[in-house]
Amino acid sequence: MSLRSRISIKIIISVLFTWQIALAQDQPSANFSYKNGMVVCAYPDAAKAGLEILKKGGNAVDAAITVQFALAVTHPQAGNIGGGGFMVYRPAKGSPTTLDFREMAPAKATADMYLDHAGNVIPDMSLYTHQASGVPGSVDGMVQAHKRFGKLKWATLVQPAINLAFKGFKMTKRLASDINRTTSEFKKLNPGKNYLIKKEGYKEGDILIQEDLGKTLAAIRDRGRAGFYEGPVADLIVAEMQAGKGLFTKADLKGYHSVWRKPVTGKYKNYNIITMPPPSSGGIALLQLLRSVEKYPLHHFGFNSDSTVQLITEAERRVYADRSKYLGDPDFYKVPVDSLLNHEYIDGRMQTFNWDAATPSSSIQPGAFVGYESDQTTHYSIVDKDGNAVSITTTLNDTFGSKIFVAGAGFLLNNEMDDFSSKPGVPNMYGLIGGKANSIQPGKRMLSSMTPTIVEKNGKLFMVVGTPGGSTIITSVFQTVLNVLEFDMDMQQAVSAKRFHHQWLPDDVEIETGALSDDVKNKLTKKGYKLSGRGAIGRVDAILKTETGYEGGADPRGDDTAIGW
Template identity: 75%
Template sequence: MTTNFFKVNNPKCRFLFFAVIFFTLAGCAPGQLGLNNSGQYHNGMVVCAYPDAAQVGLDILKKGGNAVDAAVAVQFALTVTLPEAGNIGGGGFMVYRAGDGKTNTLDFREKGPVAANANMYLDSAGNVIPDMSLYTHKASGVPGSVDGMVEAHRKYGKLKWADLVQPAINLSRNGFKITKHLAKDLNSAADQFKKLNPGKNYLVKDGEWKEGDLLVQEDLAKTFEQIRDKGRDGFYDGSVADLLVAEMKLGNGLITKADLKNYHSVWRDALVGNYKEYKIITMPPPSSGGIALLQLLKSVEPYPLKQWGYNQDSTIRLIVEAERRVYADRSKYLGDPDFYKVPVDSLLRPAYIASRMKTFSWDAATPSTSIQPGSFVGYESDQTTHYSIVDQDGNAVSITTTLNDTFGSRIFVSGAGFLLNNEMDDFSSKPGVPNMYGLIGGKANSIQPGKRMLSSMTPTIVEKDGKLFMVVGTPGGSTIITSVFQTILNVIEFNQSMQQAVASKRFHSQWLPDEVTIEKDGVDSVTLNKLQSKGYKIVSRQSIGKVDAIIKTKWGYYEGGADPRGDDTKMGW
């Protein structure tokens, strides 16, 4: 006997039948159906690098706070729970899209102190002094994170400032249980902490840190109390500023009280471009990330990536060739627009991008030595963290923030309990000499007082059909740009869910050095042999980036992607 399953006459049976179908679909892969038990949420979502910080952000959303309120609380919570990258002693960028589609970006990047100069890291012979721009008091730019959060809250926040800072105070004073990843990072940095911080005992203990240990930071709690009670002045003036300047004097650093008082973050118009039917909203200079991302997307747009497939040899070769050309342009043309005329329009002109790709041949890899920055008429001469947040009104925030290296300069402000950045290394200490990430720079990114150093941070928001589609970003130094680029392609071209897209293996090339780094097991042996046979030098690497992203599905739910390479966590409601 045969049964027609679509002709069930009994109403009760019909109800049970469709209930079974519905709940079966509810267990499908992320991106297939907008239900809470598949990791998708309607009212809001936070994806960031540490679970305690994600919980802080979610709590703020549930209290009626918007995406910016949650972002402020997460930023300060990450200072406590992710000391290797979360910070009040560093800076970053925010890309904002309101629920009605209006956009804005906030530049709270660090600045060179007034006493900074172009030759400050060179010896008498004109050679770069090793590690001077990395692990000394002179390595620190004027911090921007606190001012950035104050400005973001002033313009867009809903909840009281004190309520957004208090969770960081609680985490600092009461402590939190550390993860296996954080224990490993603290132990690896312990010797350098002790060497660079005589008389201080921040983030060190007798014996090794273990998963589940309680980390208490009382001095940091006192600093946050000043920020809670006095806002901007709680960091850039008063007792905290005094402690920071005293620390500078102790180590012959450059930051003064005047540098702190004169620091201000800057609102800048978002950099906007298109990839097929998608609108890309990203960060303008002094981030190099936005321009580079738009160049990369336009470089590959004419090619059939969807047909070739994820991480296939043709896909990898095309992307690598585009990356080499874009990073060559970065080395010459990008810097702080307040100090240097960045040729944004020329770099993003479709005809220019197409001309750059004309030198690409399928016959063999293009040697980096044969690639130079492009030219056009009229031109005048890995530790960071990211978080993505959306709220129930559709407001979206993409923020990438950094100390530069893991734990920044590794130097703490005595009495205040926070780490100093080593962002001065992101300037070009000498034309043609690579920084810690192997990036080459020149005049556009030379050291000057009050100037913001060039960055690779690429916080980005994507629209489709005029509606919010994706919020994305990552840490990773020079690999930030390529990780964001590949994550976007993973979703748009390779039909991956948000979680799959951030977890997928990545690769990276940046012009110099002339190599392609690929995550371990990122390609099969056949593809690897094809790449090598065409002249690509392949270098294996353990991990690239830690992407945290959110997508709004066609069903109207938020689906998060938390990178499994770290403690990254997604929470929603």
Template identity: 75%
Template structure:
């Protein structure tokens, strides 16, 4: 008989409580572990899992994924089921109205990636968010019907299942239908988010009542979504056509007309996901398998790792002033490169091989001076020979055979554009803001870009999503990713360093505090308690400016131990949950 583990880690206090349910054969029926922390101390998972693990944003979706694995489904089957379950239980970012990226590694070591990123509608243009004087029109790329790219999530799940799935499609969608129709009891965090955004929902959705109630939402309230259940039934019964054609497509187009949107039925019918070759590199004997453009995340992650590889980080220690200074200077240079060179490779020549060349990144770090911070104003994108010029969710899954999936998916902002498709019950994304609305103008995450990421019809907008799989000695080692907008890349980067350099287990690596620098603005954003006072003082004397950021990222990851067991890390910053057997 197997052991089932579903530890839902809430709120991230230093007194987190874990409930570990063990099989009766193991002498214990229920074991309660209380974590008492002095600086950094963690409880280890007492149960060992080697038949499968799912780590994602909600306990409901995590259970759905684990149930699929137990029924004989593989990692991709579980991923499809989790994607639709997150649409229901994590409306801030789980979606059928958005898009994302998948990195896949088979048990035999074969890799692939799926780009189901949203695309600009056919009538989109480079100046669509500018007024007649060339100024950016506030919020037009965020909270209007024109803010939405053509969704890719449903097509992505259909394509992933067609290529790798084992179980019947209908069986993978049905759990989400059940959650939508029967309802689920919301968590404290979701209640808070729904109450916070209530005004936006009312303002942008006249005549609709989705995610609204007369009084305030509270933990334990039942959330029922009947229109969404009907939409999911069409996807269950008709697959891709159930979303990109027929009734749902008509409802999307009707919603566009209500708000002067530009997405058409042709845009929906012409959308297709793209299989792309993974971007790979090496860091101290570990093989990094990650997402290529139009994700900037994979390229940037490899650049960051190459930038710090020759330095003795493990000797310096976690979040010491030397470690922080080196990481910040690497991030500063990599994000500068991102602003110029990264975009949709189907529209723009992206110099991937040059950017991930270790020698290039080593040269970029030569201007780094230990005595003082490098002002971002003095850092420009690197010169490449021959070159012509937050809200998201992630899930990591490994099955019994060792197949692994790392998927990051998004609506962009929390709850996307906040605009629902009337009759269909799901939210539209506001991913068009991820394009460069104007060269040099920052998007909602403060990221700047230029020609490589300009708006063009049918083009995919640049992303920071960084779903990643790591090998060691030809064997699966880690599956990792996170939401967090511009902070995604640095959160994944630091989590990997936490394991490889600082010898943390997976939960420790996810739990510890993080920091972030993205070239512009020239500040280090830090979670409270990230850097000790004396270390912070030394950095500030060198010219580094630090600002409190609140929470950075919500990493969900799986580490494969030397003896072949799965060790999950579910981020305590959210309702993230790990389930294994």
């Protein structure tokens, strides 16, 4: 073959690869770069509030605290003070750390609390009742983060959320629609309360005012942790529990504590991955996935090609099988972290992968170790002018959590107890299977898929990333990271790109509309893969450090906003 022919072929391949990526985007690349800091989160007003804190001289943790409370006002679908979450923090100088402010099971919780006399799971009891709520951790988490890393005064950080609650903010079309769609459930589950209920329904541009929530936030501003876990707000929470036969008490509230944990870390080629340890399953799963595909030429395969989709699906199948058995709260269960992240173990799991045909999930079981003894969330990424980086994923579990408000306090309760294994082998609302490691015990934290992550390149900050999405969180973060590292996308392209998801059981590859070409679908189907279409997968919010500054990626699947200065 002549030199001219070889050059022509390379040009054609390059054009086709670029065209393939372009087809996958919902919106064009933004390519805006900011030198002094950036906030990417789920609602415009919350992003603006966080950016103002950075401009006032606050650091990334300060801005994160402001965003957390602002999202509790502006993004009630998942933003919260009645839920919990995880923070990964990478200081510009010093060692990374993580904060676990995940909810806890109350003292009265029992392993069989959601089972009837016949031992069967009672439908919806772990979802839409007062018994569905774990003890909230978000307020304590923000207090602990401020004590250790905060720079500005606490009251300064909480005040923007109070202003948004009392003065109101303009509703987006999506927020109005989400609330209107849930109105009947709010009415059913909240007799005598009128939170987020409007007779004629909400519309885009309406001003939403939440006075009771503002009063609760003011108590948190004035008294810190005690403003929520003790005093009048705690009285309202306990009264709500008693009214609905809920389980947690003043002792549960007062006894809640966030936990600082060592990150789990790993390598992918020349990148260092810093992510969340258990009780999040996300970090270990992400590192397993990256190792599983590392030796394959993904860049050569191409974005969402049949080979790329097949490889990623098979890796996900094995990792989610491991998740079902080995992941849980490390304070109650010895999670075999080193064994799960052992390179020989991960490589061995992929040896049964066959390019010619799908591996049935029925033939894949959790791996074995020598000596072993037995959608709705939200994410925000923030970087400040000094290079401190925060990745936080926080949740109520389902959209609007349990959909039950605390009377007089104006905030929603979570339904995180569903993330425990109500019964071994019975799937939760996301179809995830669990066992003994994630059984219900008093004071225990339920397993999560949240995967807040920070990536370094050559020892320097490179990417801050995370997403909501229940069981799809892990795969969404995984694919977004690969979009940058393997498929040469900028941050916005990587976030916007269409995604797919597989989680071992059910044995089904879920695909966003337009994610795969008909040719790719046909090739995968012939190999035995069961494909099904679905709506949006994840809502990734991420930041990329480039040579010129910080580049944001705000997911077009939501009201997500990236702003910097």
